[in-house]
Amino acid sequence: MRKRTGLNRRFKREASTSTTAYTMTEMFEEFMLIKKGEGLARRTIAEYYENYKYFKNYVGRELSAEEMTTELFVGWIEYMLEEMNYAPATVNIRVRTMRAFVRYCYEDKQWINEPIHRRFKPIKAPIDVVESFTPEEFRRLIGAMDETTYTGFRTKVVAFVLLDTMVRVGELVSMKRRNVDFKAMSILLEAEDTKPRKARYVPISPRTAKLLGEYMAETEDFGSEYVFLTYEGERISESTVREDLRVAGKVAKITDKRVSPHTLRHTGALFYILNNGDPFSLQKILGHSHMNMVRRYVQMTNNDVQNQHSAHSPLNYVFK
Known part of the structure; x- marks a missing residue:
C-alpha cells in the first residue's frame, strides 16, 4: 500500500x-x-x-x-x-x-x-461534459410516470418544474405555496433556501403553471406551507425526489444517462439556449454570479453546434 x-x-x-x-x-x-x-x-x-x-x-x-x-x-x-x-x-x-x-x-x-x-491549491481538472437529455428522452421520461397515482403525478409536476425553472433540488423542496404567483407566472425562491443565499424569481411557462396549479389544488387540504409534499402531507425530501426520478428513468429505459434533478437542470439550460434564449437571462434564472458556471451548463453536442451553425451562419446574414 x-x-x-x-x-x-x-x-x-x-x-x-x-x-x-x-x-x-x-x-x-x-x-x-x-x-x-x-x-x-x-x-x-x-x-x-x-x-x-x-x-x-x-x-x-x-x-x-x-x-x-x-x-x-x-x-x-x-x-x-x-x-x-x-x-x-x-x-x-x-x-x-x-x-x-x-x-x-x-x-x-x-x-x-x-x-x-x-502551495496547497485545487488541482487542474478537465471540464466534464455535462449530461443532458434529448427532447425525445424527456418525453419518454414523463410518459413513464403513472399520473393516476399521487406519486406518479407529483413526479411529473416535479420534472416539469425542474426542467422549466432550472432550480436546484434543494430549492425545489423548499418552495413555498405563498411564493407561487400564477398571475406573474413566476416563483420566488427565498434567500435562505438558495445556495448563493440570494432571493430570486424563476419564471414558469403556461404548461408548467397548469400542472402545478392542479397539483397544488390537490394538496391544499394538507395545510402545509410547502409546495411538494409526501403522501402524508409532509415536506418532501431531496432523496425522495432523486429516487422518484431514478425509478421513472428506469421505466423509461434511459440507461446511458443519470436521471436526476441535476441532469434536468443541465437539460433545461441547454434547451433554453437552443431555443434562442440569451445566456445573460439564463445566468439570472440559474442563480449563478459568474458566467463561467453558465458555460458549463450549456455544453452542446456536435449535432447541436451543427444545427445552430446551419441556422445562424455568418454567411446567412451576408446573403439573406
Missing part, C-alpha cells in the same frame, strides 16, 4: 515558533464560527464539517499548529488522487474547504507560521 508521504515528512520539519496551544480541531471550530457568521446556508456549513472530517481521518489523530505543514496537506492531495482514486472535482471540493481554513490560520490568526495555502 502506498505510504502517506505528507505524514512521513511532517516530523522532519524544524519546530515552529508558534505559541498557540490550540489543537487543529479547536482552530477549525473558531474558523467555523466566522463562516457561520457570514450567513452561509446550513447545507454549506455541513459540507465544511464533512470535508474537515475527511482530512482528520487521513491524519488519523489530533494535530498541533506545529504539525500543520505544507507537506502534510499536499500529501493529502496525492493520497486522494493516487490511493483513493477520487475524481479531480471531488478532490477540489475538499481542498477548497481546507485551504480556506489554513489561510485563516495564517493570515487572520497567525496560528501557523507557514503560508500553506500558497
Whole structure:
C-alpha cells in the first residue's frame, strides 16, 4: 500500500515558533464560527464539517499548529488522487474547504507560521461534459410516470418544474405555496433556501403553471406551507425526489444517462439556449454570479453546434 508521504515528512520539519496551544480541531471550530457568521446556508456549513472530517481521518489523530505543514496537506492531495482514486472535482471540493481554513490560520490568526495555502491549491481538472437529455428522452421520461397515482403525478409536476425553472433540488423542496404567483407566472425562491443565499424569481411557462396549479389544488387540504409534499402531507425530501426520478428513468429505459434533478437542470439550460434564449437571462434564472458556471451548463453536442451553425451562419446574414 502506498505510504502517506505528507505524514512521513511532517516530523522532519524544524519546530515552529508558534505559541498557540490550540489543537487543529479547536482552530477549525473558531474558523467555523466566522463562516457561520457570514450567513452561509446550513447545507454549506455541513459540507465544511464533512470535508474537515475527511482530512482528520487521513491524519488519523489530533494535530498541533506545529504539525500543520505544507507537506502534510499536499500529501493529502496525492493520497486522494493516487490511493483513493477520487475524481479531480471531488478532490477540489475538499481542498477548497481546507485551504480556506489554513489561510485563516495564517493570515487572520497567525496560528501557523507557514503560508500553506500558497502551495496547497485545487488541482487542474478537465471540464466534464455535462449530461443532458434529448427532447425525445424527456418525453419518454414523463410518459413513464403513472399520473393516476399521487406519486406518479407529483413526479411529473416535479420534472416539469425542474426542467422549466432550472432550480436546484434543494430549492425545489423548499418552495413555498405563498411564493407561487400564477398571475406573474413566476416563483420566488427565498434567500435562505438558495445556495448563493440570494432571493430570486424563476419564471414558469403556461404548461408548467397548469400542472402545478392542479397539483397544488390537490394538496391544499394538507395545510402545509410547502409546495411538494409526501403522501402524508409532509415536506418532501431531496432523496425522495432523486429516487422518484431514478425509478421513472428506469421505466423509461434511459440507461446511458443519470436521471436526476441535476441532469434536468443541465437539460433545461441547454434547451433554453437552443431555443434562442440569451445566456445573460439564463445566468439570472440559474442563480449563478459568474458566467463561467453558465458555460458549463450549456455544453452542446456536435449535432447541436451543427444545427445552430446551419441556422445562424455568418454567411446567412451576408446573403439573406
